[in-house]
Amino acid sequence: MCWYVMQVFTGREKETVGMCRSRTEAGTIKEIFVPEYEYMKKYSGQWHRETGVLFPGYIFVRTEEIDALRQMIKRIPEYTKLLDADGEILPMSQADRMLMAAMLDERRVFRMSEGYIEGDRIRVTSGPLKGREGWIRKIDRHKRRAILDIDMLGRTIRTTAGLEIVSKKNP
Secondary structure, three states, X not given: OEEEEEEEOOOOHHHHXXXXXXXXXOOOEEXXXXXXXXXXXXXXXXXXXXXXXXXXXXXXXXXXXHHHHHHHHHOOOOOEEEOEEOOEEOXXXXXXXXXXXXXOOOOOEEOXXXXXXEOOEEEEEEOOXXXXXXXXXXXXXXXXXXXXXXXXXXXXXXXXXXXXXXXXXXX
């Protein structure tokens, strides 16, 4: 079973997934999804868990039938393009699939992480960012989010994830 990545208009990922599902034959696509991340948002004086698109502008597709996938894409009125290399559509690498499996839960959500700051170092104690502190480029403690650089799909992808910093310690 191969995984492919489809580029779409940013902000239209979920609508495009819906169009793909309605325009494909049963069984052609085993799975099509938009990975999301969990974050906290404050409104009405309380913090609430919300989700956002983890990789804006990308949809992930699992199928064995690349030709059927190409035909389905032609029937989508939105911008859609399978990621390729020199015109050849390539499936996701085993390393990228393993990374996705490690990052996302069964609902394809990158859950909140939790950690603390010790001097000028970030220590993540729980969640999918544990052991991946090197991805963190910037933290917005007020919004409880982190800006990440993830090496995936042959490039560095900048994205956002939820990160709760519970304390700051001096070394």
